[in-house]
Amino acid sequence: MADLGSITLLLAVALAAYAGVGSLVGQWRHAPEMLLSARYAAYLTPLMLVVSMLVLVLAFVDHDFSLRYVAGNSNRAMDPWLTWVAFYAGNEGSLLFIAAIFSGAAALAIRLAPDEVRPALPFTTAVLMAVTVFFVAVMMTMANPFYELPITPPDGQGINPLLTHPGMFFHPPMLMSGLIGVALPFAFAIGHLLGGQTGDEWVDTARTWGLVVWATLTIGLLLGAWWAYTILGWGGYWAWDPVENAGLLPWLPLTAFIHSIMVQRRRGMFRMWNIALIILAWGFAMYGMFMNRGGPVPSVHSFGQSTMGWVFLLFLGVNLIGAFAVFFWRYNRLRSAAPLESRLSREAAFLLNNVLFLMIALVTLWGVVYPLVTDVFQGVIVTVGRPYFDIVAGPIFLALVALMGVGPLLPWRRASGGGLLRLLRFPIIIGIIAAIIAVALGARAFLPALAFGVCGLAAAGILREWVRGTQVRHTRGEGYPTAFGRLIMSNRPRYGGYIAHIGIVLIAFAATGSSFYSVQDDFSLAPGERAALGSYEVEFLGSTATPKPDRIERRAQLLVYKDGQPLEQVEAGFAFYPAFSMAATRAGIRQTPVEDLYILASEFTADGRALFRIHINPLVVWLWIAGPILVLGTVVSLWPERQRAAAALPAMRAVPAAG
Amino acid sequence: MAALALLACTSAVSPLSPEEQRAQGVDQSLICPICPGETIDRSQVQLAKDMQVIVREQIDAGRTDEEIRQFFVDRYGERVLAAPPREGFHWLVWAVPPTGIALGLLALFWVTQLMGRRPPEPQPAEGEVAALAPYLQQVDRELAGDGPSPGNEDSKENT
Numbered sequence: 001m002a003d004l005g006s007i008t009l010l011l012a013v014a015l016a017a018y019a020g021v022g023s024l025v026g027q028w029r030h031a032p033e034m035l036l037s038a039r040y041a042a043y044l045t046p047l048m049l050v051v052s053m054l055v056l057v058l059a060f061v062d063h064d065f066s067l068r069y070v071a072g073n074s075n076r077a078m079d080p081w082l083t084w085v086a087f088y089a090g091n092e093g094s095l096l097f098i099a100a101i102f103s104g105a106a107a108l109a110i111r112l113a114p115d116e117v118r119p120a121l122p123f124t125t126a127v128l129m130a131v132t133v134f135f136v137a138v139m140m141t142m143a144n145p146f147y148e149l150p151i152t153p154p155d156g157q158g159i160n161p162l163l164t165h166p167g168m169f170f171h172p173p174m175l176m177s178g179l180i181g182v183a184l185p186f187a188f189a190i191g192h193l194l195g196g197q198t199g200d201e202w203v204d205t206a207r208t209w210g211l212v213v214w215a216t217l218t219i220g221l222l223l224g225a226w227w228a229y230t231i232l233g234w235g236g237y238w239a240w241d242p243v244e245n246a247g248l249l250p251w252l253p254l255t256a257f258i259h260s261i262m263v264q265r266r267r268g269m270f271r272m273w274n275i276a277l278i279i280l281a282w283g284f285a286m287y288g289m290f291m292n293r294g295g296p297v298p299s300v301h302s303f304g305q306s307t308m309g310w311v312f313l314l315f316l317g318v319n320l321i322g323a324f325a326v327f328f329w330r331y332n333r334l335r336s337a338a339p340l341e342s343r344l345s346r347e348a349a350f351l352l353n354n355v356l357f358l359m360i361a362l363v364t365l366w367g368v369v370y371p372l373v374t375d376v377f378q379g380v381i382v383t384v385g386r387p388y389f390d391i392v393a394g395p396i397f398l399a400l401v402a403l404m405g406v407g408p409l410l411p412w413r414r415a416s417g418g419g420l421l422r423l424l425r426f427p428i429i430i431g432i433i434a435a436i437i438a439v440a441l442g443a444r445a446f447l448p449a450l451a452f453g454v455c456g457l458a459a460a461g462i463l464r465e466w467v468r469g470t471q472v473r474h475t476r477g478e479g480y481p482t483a484f485g486r487l488i489m490s491n492r493p494r495y496g497g498y499i500a501h502i503g504i505v506l507i508a509f510a511a512t513g514s515s516f517y518s519v520q521d522d523f524s525l526a527p528g529e530r531a532a533l534g535s536y537e538v539e540f541l542g543s544t545a546t547p548k549p550d551r552i553e554r555r556a557q558l559l560v561y562k563d564g565q566p567l568e569q570v571e572a573g574f575a576f577y578p579a580f581s582m583a584a585t586r587a588g589i590r591q592t593p594v595e596d597l598y599i600l601a602s603e604f605t606a607d608g609r610a611l612f613r614i615h616i617n618p619l620v621v622w623l624w625i626a627g628p629i630l631v632l633g634t635v636v637s638l639w640p641e642r643q644r645a646a647a648a649l650p651a652m653r654a655v656p657a658a659g
Numbered sequence: 660m661a662a663l664a665l666l667a668c669t670s671a672v673s674p675l676s677p678e679e680q681r682a683q684g685v686d687q688s689l690i691c692p693i694c695p696g697e698t699i700d701r702s703q704v705q706l707a708k709d710m711q712v713i714v715r716e717q718i719d720a721g722r723t724d725e726e727i728r729q730f731f732v733d734r735y736g737e738r739v740l741a742a743p744p745r746e747g748f749h750w751l752v753w754a755v756p757p758t759g760i761a762l763g764l765l766a767l768f769w770v771t772q773l774m775g776r777r778p779p780e781p782q783p784a785e786g787e788v789a790a791l792a793p794y795l796q797q798v799d800r801e802l803a804g805d806g807p808s809p810g811n812e813d814s815k816e817n818t
Contacts, residue, residue, distance in 0.1 A: 234701035241696050269774075340774035348771060355767045362763075363756040370743070370752045378748055380737055383690050385698070387742035392756040490801055519673055520683070520700070534674040585703075602703045613703075 002067055005055035005146045012048035013136040015041045016103065020129030023122035035122060042125060043107045045132060049100035056093065056145050060086055066152040069093060069145045075156040075579075077549035085168045086159045091308060092145035094176060098289075099135040101173070102180045106132060109184055109209060116201045117188060124191025131183045134315055142308050158550055161577040161584040167227030171220055175247055178217025179285045182250055184209040185257070186282040186323070189275045193326045198271070198333035200264055206278065207261045208638060214258050215634040217251050222627045233574070233585030233600050235520060235615040237623065238511075240389040245368050246291035249361055250284035253277050256357035262493065263350050267412065268337025270351075272327075275334070277354065279323040284361065286316040342414035349407030356400050363392045390515070398454055401508045404501050405431070405458035408465065408494075426464050431457030443516075451512040458505045462498045488636060496637030503629035506622045513619030520615040526608060530561075533614050536597055537561040540612070541569070543604055551575045556601040556610050560590055572599040572612070596620045678718060685714050685724050688742070692735045 022038030025031070056069070060083045065071040073093070074086045088094040106128040113121050139145070185206035192202040224247065225237035238244060257277040263270050290312035340347055367384040374382050409423045434456025435449045443449045466484065473483035488495040523531035525540040532538075541557040555573035559566055572588030588599040598615040605611075673680060686700035691707040699707040699714075710731070717727045731739045743749035 233703060234697065236701070239696065239701075336774065340771055342775075343771050351767060351771065355763050359756075359760050359763050362759050366752070366755050366759075373751070374743075374748070382737050382743045382749070383696070383739075383741060384743065384752060385690065385696065385741040387688060388752065392753075396760070519675060521675060521679070532674075600703075 001055055001058065001064070002146045002148060005052045005059075006144070008048040008051040008055070009136060009140055009144075009146070012045050012052070012099070012103070013133055013140065015045045015048060016129045016132040016136065019045065020126045020133065023125040023129075027122035038122070038125065039110060042103075042110055042129060045129075046100060046104035046107050049096065049103055049136070052145075053087075053096060053100050056096065057083065057087060063156070065154070065156050066148050067145070068147045068149050071149060071153050071156040073156070073159055075158040075550065078159055079164075082159055082164060085163050085172075088172055088176070089159055089163055091143040092139065092147075094172070094292075095135055095139040095143055096145055097173060098176050098180045099132060099139060101177050102135065102183065103132045105177075105181060105184060105209075106187075109188075109205075114205060117192070117205050120188075120192040120195030120197045120201070122191075123194040124187045126194075127187035127190050128183065131180075131187070135180075138308065138311055142311065158577070158579050161551070161575065161580055161582045162231060164575070164584055165227055165231045167223050167230065171223035171227050174216050174220030174223060176220075176289075178213055178220045179247070179250060179288050181209070181213035181216060182254060182278075182282045182285040184213060186278050189278045190323055190326055193275065193330045196330070196333075198330055200268055200271070200337075203261055203264050203274075207258065207265065210254065210258045210261065210278070211634050211638055214251075214254050215631055217247070217254065218630055219627055221247055221251065222623070222630075226624060229620070230587055230589065231585055233587060233602075235518070235587075235598055235600070235613070235617065236514075237620070240367075240386050242368055243288075243291050245364050246284075246288035249364060250281050250288055252357045252361040252364075253281040253284060256354040257281055260350050260354050263347050265493075267347065269340070269347060271336060272331070272334040273351075273354070275327055279320065279327065280358075280361075282323070283316060283320050286312065286319060290316060344410065344415040344417070344420060346407060346410045346412050349403060349410050353400065353403055353407060356396055356403065360393050360396045360400075363396070364389065367392070397508070398451055401458050401505065402454045404504065405454070405461035408498065408501070409461055424461075427457045427460040430460030445516065448512055448516040451508070451516075455505050455509045455512065458501065458508075462501055462505075465498060466495075489639075492639050493637050496633045496635070496639070498633070499636055500630050500633030503626040503633060506626040506629065510619045510622040510626070514617045514623075517618045518615060520613060523612045523614065524609055525612060531612065531614060534616050535563050536614075536616065537564070538597075538599065538612070538614060540610060543573070543601075543608075543610055545604075548575075550579065551577045554601070554604055555586075556588075556604070556612070558588060558599060558612075560597060570597075570599060572601040574601065591621050593621055594618065678715075681724070682711070682715050682718055685718075685727055686711055688724075688728060688740065689714075689731055690739050690741050692739055698741055 019038045019041035022034055022041065026034030026038055056067075058064075059067050059070050060074055061080075063070070063074070063076055069090060069092045073089045074083065078086070086093075088097045106125075109128070110121065110125055113124075117124070188202045188206040188209070192198070224244070228234075228239070229237040257274060260270050260277060261274050264274050290309055340351075342348065367388050370384050371382055374380050405427050406424060409427070410420070415423070431453045435453030438449050438452035443452060466487070469487040470480060470483045473487055474480055478486065488499075519534065521531075521533050523538075525531055527540055527542045530537050530539045537560075539559040539561065541559055543554065543556045546553040546555070553573065553575050555571045557569060557571055559569050561567060568590065570588035570590055572586065574583040574585050576583045585600060588601075590597040595616050595618040598617055600613040600615075601610050602613060603611040675683070683700055687698050689699050689710060691697050691699050691702040691704060691710065693706055694702050694704055697707075699710045701707075713730075714727055717730065722730075728740060737743070743752050745753050
């Protein structure tokens with residue numbers, strides 16, 4: 001069986017290489033049949049990789065410990081449902097997953113390519129296939145999942161306990177897909193530059209794929225936060241860990257890209273800028289994958305030190321140098337179709353958005369590399385942690401949320417000062433009211449009050465747009481629900497974007513509440529004793545220890561009281577894995593819209609006592625609610641527009657700017 | 660907004676004593692030396708718990724936050740701090756972000772100036788514009804419902 005997996009890997013790399021080279025040669029020689037065969041090769045590549053994946057999954061299910069990868073990441077005692085998680089728990093499986101998902105997406109992108117991107121499609125295909133070949137080749141030479149051990153061990157080593165969480169079913173695949181997916185819009189951008197198509201032909205397709213990838217990456221990051229919150233047991237969801245940062249870094253320029261690409265779509269502007277942004281996003285995405293594979297900074301996420309990290313770094317360098325070389329080669333052709341008429345315009349707001357996103361990326365990257373700087377120049381190792389990132393990145397995020405309230409209200413081209421004031425009156429008033437409410441409710445410091453005010457401003461800006469649009473339609477005889485629905489459907493990229501913005505406001509709201517107003521305290525309780533924190537009281541009822549084949553489940557039962565009234569029973573504890581001498585936390589969380597009561601049981605002593613750490617984390621639930629809203633917004637944005645509207649778009653760009 | 664109102668129920672004042680709040684502030688600025696990246700208020704290992712006890716003992720003994728941090732730096736080196744101190748060489752880590760932001764905004768100002776001066780592309784011929792008229796009217800109708808304010812986006816988009 002394992003041989004079949006190796007053979008299909010070999011076939012995959014050969015097919016992808018042929019698809020890449022064949023499409024270039026076919027284009028150069030004007031041989032349509034060669035282009036067609038190259039395209040079929042690109043369609044076959046994912047099929048081969050899927051066969052390899054199935055072979056590996058079967059090896060896990062069969063407990064085929066003759067494979068080094070299976071022996072290293074699973075054992076007989078493991079719950080069968082964890083097979084899928086074990087599949088990508090190491091370098092080998094995760095690379096196979098990345099290669100398969102990417103080649104599948106690439107085949108889909110080639111298959112679905114609309115007419116306007118066809119002329120440059122051979123070049124795009126070549127870029128896509130180069131990425132595929134790199135991943136499959138690295139996997140085959142440095143981390144082959146089908147490597148057979150000389151002696152088959154009787155049992156495997158088991159899965160890393162920290163991965164035994166439902167979040168692990170989706171977080172790693174979403175994040176990996178999101179990171180590698182950035183190569184799709186990148187390939188369309190570079191393909192069109194290579195093919196000399198320097199106008200707006202690539203924009204719609206790159207926007208579509210950019211949005212799909214953006215949503216995937218966003219959900220991947222949120223699921224990672226959820227996993228950290230429930231299993232790492234430190235009471236938070238984001239620690240500015242080097243690998244968390246590596247996931248955030250590509251998200252920032254990608255978010256900038258899906259905004260500024262709208263300006264090129266509508267106005268034919270920012271042509272150079274958009275290409276630079278997507279190159280940067282791909283650079284950071286490769287950096288993210290590099291950090292996961294033996295990067296220079298220690299982290300809970302790394303798959304272990306290996307030379308593979310440096311191969312990734314080399315690939316990153318080649319990609320960036322190559323992409324920017326093509327960029328500057330075609331630089332002269334990338335002229336904007338229209339000038340920027342005013343700094344008080346939506347175009348300018350988009351530019352400011354882009355600069356702010358890049359600034360966050362820059363300061364985050366600086367925090368990540370600074371320990372290397374001091375190591376080289378001073379010979380000391382320092383930590384750059386939360387205090388740094390909160391101070392330098394927090395205010396820029398806040399500025400972005402504020403811009404989110406103002407930017408969408410600005411008209412294209414130019415706004416008059418008086419008109420602007422009229423547009424912003426309502427959001428600003430609501431923002432101030434929100435800040436006052438926050439202060440009245442106990443936000444005594446300046447920063448959180450400001451942050452809540454800015455959240456109010458951003459939400460009010462969006463609401464104003466919805467209410468006005470709905471009312472205009474209502475006066476024309478539509479009922480309110482119909483009017484609202486038709487309003488959203490009338491300009492999907494825009495109103496879908498607003499829905500996503502609501503999700504972002506919720507994230508900002510949750511982050512403000514939980515980072516400024518979380519409290520925690522430690523308690524040692526005997527059964528029957530109570531601990532008090534804030535308006536809560538927690539009674540320790542007793543504990544259980546349940547042995548499982550590969551672990552011992554320790555649980556404490558607690559009864560939660562609020563203001564003296566018993567509310568509900570929760571369980572907190574951990575699972576101890578003797579093989580790893582490691583514990584995976586199972587936090588007891590009582591979630592309400594206002595705050596989470598978050599209970600950790602860290603130790604059970606022989607006399608029946610237990611050590612608890614209790615957190616009250618305000619507003620965290622809104623973070624998880626934001627996820628589906630972001631997905632909904634992306635889906636609405638991507639929903640195909642009616643044909644006539646799409647046909648009118650390029651025409652609008654060409655209309656002279658006489659306004 | 661509705662969500663914001665929910666804050667009403669949140670406890671306005673921290674339930675912790677001022678000393679404990681101060682101690683937790685110090686905890687958050689110290690990294691547990693054996694678990695990279697985790698501060699001692701987060702970490703569950705014994706060393707972190709011992710360090711927390713030392714922090715509280717030293718606060719009771721009347722030491723300042725700075726002195727307590729220095730106590731740990733002397734034993735474990737600078738990496739025990741969650742972020743580099745704002746002194747000496749480490750000014751670099753704190754100075755780069757604001758400088759970068761200032762330069763970025765300056766560059767934005769300069770670029771918007773440049774973009775404003777660029778001449779537009781050749782304009783379409785008369786016939787082309789006439790051919791587009793039905794579409795533009797369609798756009799007019801579509802936009803009438805959702806422009807930011809009448810006479811702003813709607814009219815400018817296609818006049």
